[in-house]
Amino acid sequence: MSELKLYEVFIRAKSGLNHRHVGSLHASDAQMALLNARDVYTRRKEGVSIWVVEAEHVTASNPEQEHEWFDPAEDKVYRHPTFYPLDKEVENM
């Protein structure tokens, strides 16, 4: 068990959608990670495609910097595209 690596698992629910992170699992290599992901995360028909990525290859933002990184976006409403009227003919926006 200690020799197994941690893999992050991404599932595409159906064709056309993005792969989404669903969880992680342990495996000795990428091939095993893929097979295990199929059994652990798609046994109830949750997906049509799987990506696995070794967790150590994910570069993540530092949780301690959460406020300085993300809070400044809070009061910048002008970044949202809500300040112009939409033509009635445009249905799906």
Next chain:
Amino acid sequence: MTNSIDNKALYAYLLRLADSSLTMGQRLAEWCGHGPYLEEDVALTNVSLDMIGHANIFYQMAAELSDEAQTADELAFLRDAHQYRNPIITELPKGDFAFTMMKQYFMDTFNFFLYEGLSQSSHEPLALAAQKALMEVKYHLKRSETWLERLSLSTEEASKRIQKALDDLWFYTPELFETDATMNKLFQQGVIGDYGELKKKWDSHVQAHMNHCELNLPETGWVATGGLEGEHSEHLGYMLAEMQFLQRAYPNSQW
């Protein structure tokens, strides 16, 4: 074509298929909660349920052919060991993980070529069942094939164990290809494929993979036989006692 098929022969053959899958599934289910780690625990029991599912399909087909209005459940839970027609390899205790995986690899390879052949059966319900099972078996084979590779080419302990599993199991495999008069009849009617051909495909596939995994086939040993006639190892009785207990103690109970 369907009308000319010998129902008795087909019934016996379906039981052989079903009994093989059920005993495999039951042995795999014994890993539930005992897998080497969580992910593999889930995977083993997934395969177990697939195999029990295949057994269920074949039992239902057999039940429809039976004169005595049997149900699939009765066939699975109310027959004794001497009425089971699986080859002995499928009833062997699960052993260690290497033993389970080697057995699984032999059976997955066998089932792959078997169902590939049965997909062309002149008996349409059997062809459809085989096509469905084949889809799942392809995945099972991919799994056991890569596990063999992983175990044999990794640590000394793992390769020692997988070689031991091969030594212990090898002479149980010839029984998989045994045929009898009823099966020959079905072969002539195009219901089942040629078991001689099946053996050739299995042999060449397995030999190649063993070479790839740097495993050595044992040269001599006691060759298992008897399952087709209902002569089993001592292990099947114990397995059925546990598996059938509930249905025998509380007849017709449902959950």
